[in-house]
Amino acid sequence: xxEQASLCTLLLALFMTYAIILTYKTLTETxxxxxxxxxxxxxxxxxxxxxxLAAPDLVLAYVAVGVGMYTVLFLFVVSRTENHExxxxxxxxxxxxxxxxx
Amino acid sequence: xxxxxxxxxxxxTKEIIVAIFASLLIIVFASAILFSGAIAIPxxxxxxxxxxxYLRTTYNWEFxxxxxxxxxxxxxxxxxxxxxxTVYETGVFFFAIxxxxxxxxxxxxxxxxxxxxxxIIARSVTKITLVSIPVIALSIALHGHLTPGGGFQGGSVFAxxxxxxxxxxxxxxxxxxxxxxxxLLGLHTLGIMIIGFxxxxxxxxxxxxxxxxxxxxxxxxxxxxxxxxxxFNLFGIEILYSGSLLFLNLAGFLAVSAGLTLAFIxxxxxxxxxxxxxxxxx
Numbered sequence: 001x002x003e004q005a006s007l008c009t010l011l012l013a014l015f016m017t018y019a020i021i022l023t024y025k026t027l028t029e030t031x032x033x034x035x036x037x038x039x040x041x042x043x044x045x046x047x048x049x050x051x052x053l054a055a056p057d058l059v060l061a062y063v064a065v066g067v068g069m070y071t072v073l074f075l076f077v078v079s080r081t082e083n084h085e086x087x088x089x090x091x092x093x094x095x096x097x098x099x100x101x102x
Numbered sequence: 103x104x105x106x107x108x109x110x111x112x113x114x115t116k117e118i119i120v121a122i123f124a125s126l127l128i129i130v131f132a133s134a135i136l137f138s139g140a141i142a143i144p145x146x147x148x149x150x151x152x153x154x155x156y157l158r159t160t161y162n163w164e165f166x167x168x169x170x171x172x173x174x175x176x177x178x179x180x181x182x183x184x185x186x187x188t189v190y191e192t193g194v195f196f197f198a199i200x201x202x203x204x205x206x207x208x209x210x211x212x213x214x215x216x217x218x219x220x221x222i223i224a225r226s227v228t229k230i231t232l233v234s235i236p237v238i239a240l241s242i243a244l245h246g247h248l249t250p251g252g253g254f255q256g257g258s259v260f261a262x263x264x265x266x267x268x269x270x271x272x273x274x275x276x277x278x279x280x281x282x283x284x285x286l287l288g289l290h291t292l293g294i295m296i297i298g299f300x301x302x303x304x305x306x307x308x309x310x311x312x313x314x315x316x317x318x319x320x321x322x323x324x325x326x327x328x329x330x331x332x333x334f335n336l337f338g339i340e341i342l343y344s345g346s347l348l349f350l351n352l353a354g355f356l357a358v359s360a361g362l363t364l365a366f367i368x369x370x371x372x373x374x375x376x377x378x379x380x381x382x383x384x
Contacts, residue, residue, distance in 0.1 A: 005144060011134055060242060060259065061258060064262050069362070073369070
């Protein structure tokens with residue numbers, strides 16, 4: 001049987017790896033709604049890591065803010081603008097049908 | 103044709119990888135809880151000096167001149183040891199809400215919103231959670247001095263339920279029940295004012311009775327004999343309320359829940375109604 005503390009450390013490493021992967025996906029995703037969902041997944045991974053670190057006070061605040069409010073707030077903001085993140089200004093203008101010659 | 107097929111295959115491979123990762127996560131976590139009872143890293147046999155100082159003084163009945171009369175060390179540190187810091191945090195939150203209100207300063211109100219939302223299934227589920235989430239939020243805030251949690255945590259859990267209402271039942275649900283901008287801002291300000299009143303109560307009492315009293319003081323000290331007490335006697339049953347901590351938690355709950363609800367209502371208002379107030383195009 002594995003010792004409890006080392007098992008917890010292993011799980012912690014697993015959750016933090018998930019968090020890093022999801023953060024990377026959030027940064028590189030160009031579809032903003034998908035990026036927000038990746039960000040919420042990162043918040044869930046952080047929540048589980050905080051549970052393992054025995055910080056229930058932080059967990060209660062982090063679940064409500066990170067998963068609930070933060071996600072919905074950004075969904076509100078995205079619903080008021082466009083769903084796609086452009087690489088550059090020229091690309092955005094081209095997508096809108098504006099002529100950029102020079 | 104083959105190109106799109108290759109893309110489809112790649113998508114399926116991606117989904118399979120994601121599914122394997124997700125199921126691995128669940129299996130590992132569940133088996134860890136089942137087989138070793140590992141939910142959190144267990145307390146270490148030796149604590150660092152700072153941690154042992156707080157653990158020894160926060161709820162030590164033999165050193166009452168050092169304690170804050172609450173077994174919850176985090177809440178004691180937040181509202182007693184570094185209480186003024188938390189008061190300033192609440193002030194920052196107040197100004198953030200005022201900043202959010204700037205966005206809807208032209209909104210006059212008075213429009214009728216029908217309580218239209220999502221389908222009947224989503225509405226029914228939301229109505230069930232609408233009972234349970236505020237109860238849990240209030241219990242987190244009320245037990246903030248005994249178990250993990252507190253005013254801010256309870257308030258933000260409550261705000262999640264208002265978000266659910268705005269999404270699933272529609273904004274009209276609040277407007278019909280008279281949750282206007284001014285009432286919510288009034289509740290928010292009331293919470294802030296209660297915090298300020300409790301913070302200043304002991305210096306003011308001490309001023310009139312010629313004792314020494316500090317801002318955000320909770321329990322008595324040898325050089326400052328004023329305190330807010332810690333046990334409430336209800337028909338022979340002694341209830342620990344930990345001095346100012348219970349009241350500060352409740353006031354914080356009121357301020358945070360009303361403020362966040364206000365911010366969400368402000369964000370969810372239709373653009374046309376805010377434009378109708380005029381003055382935004384200047």
